[in-house]
């Protein structure tokens with residue numbers, strides 16, 4: 001959330017990604033899934049934007065669209081001020097190297113027939129970086145960066161635990177020295193102790209190398225630990241965006257409040273006031289009019305079903321806290 | 330609360346499961362024993378690779394063989410021995426009396442069939458419904474687990490759904506034939522917290538309605554605290570603690586269980602520089618130490634621990650059980666060994 005003067009490492013403006021839905025005998029496009037529906041944010045160098053939201057609200061699609069693994073339907077993706085949406089695949093090369101992705105599933109994302117060394121050096125091979133000797137040396141460095149020894153280089157992914165595999169995935173993502181990483185649920189398949197090891201590693205990389213992250217997670221404790229700012233998504237849109245401190249101490253949007261109240265507490269005696277969301281999750285093929293959340297919002301008012309709430313800043317100029325809800329305007 | 334005379338719905342005794350691998354035979358579960366009583370929810374927790382999924386699969390007769398094999402022990406369900414049961418008998422129990430929600434929905438769902446095809450198949454096979462009835466019932470089930478526009482979604486292929494929706498489809502399939510025992514392997518890991526709360530509530534509603542027992546395999550200890558009555562903690566193929574939820578969270582006795590609880594990520598008023606972890610890592614199943622498998626990481630380890638494998642004690646049905654030479658003291662009683 002930097003001012004106009006300094007260019008953010010990444011800026012996304014009004015990004016949309018719709019998927020066609022086909023039906024009928026002729027398999028014509030009958031409607032569209034509005035997976036990402038007008039999202040804007042900035043991420044500065046070395047900063048982490050955490051992204052939370054309901055299953056299916058478009059988090060993964062957003063992360064992939066930024067790397068152009070999905071072709072955006074419209075909007076802009078500015079990297080150092082340059083829009084990469086219109087670029088041809090061939091012109092994309094240099095940006096590709098600067099941006100990497102870590103996937104949720106450390107099991108599915110590593111090829112089972114390649115050794116650890118082959119997996120990690122693949123991006124170097126693809127981009128033709130360094131001599132064969134230099135690539136070998138780089139693999140050893142990268143393994144050390146993620147806390148693993150050189151002796152594992154000739155072993156295969158299935159010989160490792162989930163946490164170790166996720167480290168191998170991270171080492172591969174680091175091979176091209178990226179400035180920005182999309183981490184899509186990188187620890188949710190891991191048990192808590194291993195989870196903490198990987199999160200500590202990510203925090204260290206952020207500090208040592210100044211890597212910026214878009215960090216997607218369902219776990220609000222994890223998100224709190226890694227993020228500088230948090231965006232809360234609902235049905236393809238960001239409905240609240242604030243610094244970590246502000247979001248956890250003063251969640252403004254009724255959806256964010258419901259989310260916070262639903263966090264499972266590791267204490268069987270805890271008494272809690274959970275905000276239970278009534279009603280069905282609306283379909284992204286047919287989003288409701290007015291506020292997207294009005295069909296389930298416990299605080300909904302008349303105008304909510306007809307008028308779209310604007311995103312307003314309820315924080316300060318220097319420390320913005322943006323929220324899209326009629327209760328705030 | 331069940332008393333000691335109640336017969337367990339499921340009784341697993343000294344179960345040993347091995348896998349043949351390129352580098353030798355690994356023992357994925359080593360002499361594990363536990364009971365599940367009707368209508369109760371029991372959590373199974375433990376580090377990745379400790380044998381949780383394999384335990385669940387064995388109850389359904391789904392251990393891939395080869396390379397897997399039940400080498401010893403017994404699994405009794407409603408008094409009937411399941412180990413060695415013929416596949417056609419097992420098939421009648423599976424997906425009907427016992428259902429499982431699988432850890433990886435993408436691999437469990439067939440990518441070339443629509444959601445509807447997969448659901449109606451099961452319903453027609455086990456309930457003798459017509460295709461039309463099965464389709465209606467499937468749509469109803471999808472709506473129950475919170476899938477928006479279920480009548481449309483039912484005709485989509487698994488890759489068109491988000492991770493969370495795929496998991497909800499799996500849950501709908503597992504619950505569609507009123508099982509007596511539901512084994513749920515990480516059922517909500519892919520879901521956001523509000524959907525997770527919905528799904529867990531849905532499971533516990535159906536549990537009450539159908540008098541169903543649930544074995545919940547998860548690494549989310551918050552979920553365990555909110556939904557389970559008892560928890561089984563596994564480490565490296567063995568059960569190290571089997572205890573009531575209250576005791577696990579207030580007074581864990583096994584050093585691994587304590588380490589696990591200490592490393593739960595929590596929302597904190599001030600962010601920590603570094604999250605607490607259990608130092609070291611799980612031993613390789615091919616090169617197990619002779620004594621306690623947790624010894625290399627345990628703050629209480631001594632000579633005895635390095636020489637002798639601690640066994641689970643005592644064997645009462647609902648008594649707390651722990652496998653450790655030097656467990657933390659049970660409160661409010663005095664210090665144990």
Ligand SMILES: Nc1ncnc2c1ncn2[C@@H]1O[C@H](COP(=O)(O)OP(=O)(O)OP(=O)(O)O)[C@@H](O)[C@H]1O
Pocket residue numbers: 019020033034035053054055056057058059060061062284488489490491492493494519520521
């Ligand atoms: N290839 C595709 N074709 C059609 N629809 C798609 C495709 N990929 C995603 N969608 C739809 O787009 C919406 C957003 O999906 P996405 O995977 O981005 O959600 P998500 O927020 O990452 O969810 P989760 O938390 O469950 O992973 C969903 O409705 C999904 O069904």
Ligand SMILES: Nc1ncnc2c1ncn2[C@@H]1O[C@H](COP(=O)(O)OP(=O)(O)OP(=O)(O)O)[C@@H](O)[C@H]1O
Pocket residue numbers: 162191348349350355357375376377378379380381382383384393396397432614
């Ligand atoms: N098909 C197989 N071939 C060889 N070994 C296997 C196979 N399936 C499981 N194992 C071994 O059995 C052990 C237990 O695996 P299991 O999948 O039960 O772990 P888990 O506790 O469910 O872990 P996670 O939390 O990661 O899901 C593992 O160490 C694994 O190496």
Ligand code: SF4
Pocket residue numbers: 253254255291292293294295297298299300301304309324325326327
């Ligand atoms: S605008 Fe209305 S419906 Fe939407 S979140 Fe605010 S109060 Fe709820």
Ligand code: SF4
Pocket residue numbers: 583584585621622623624625627628629630631634639652653654655656
């Ligand atoms: S038996 Fe010894 S090493 Fe094992 S958990 Fe107990 S104290 Fe630690």
Ligand SMILES: [Mg+2]
Pocket residue numbers: 059060061491492
């Ligand atoms: Mg996703």
Ligand SMILES: [Mg+2]
Pocket residue numbers: 381382383432514
């Ligand atoms: Mg498992």
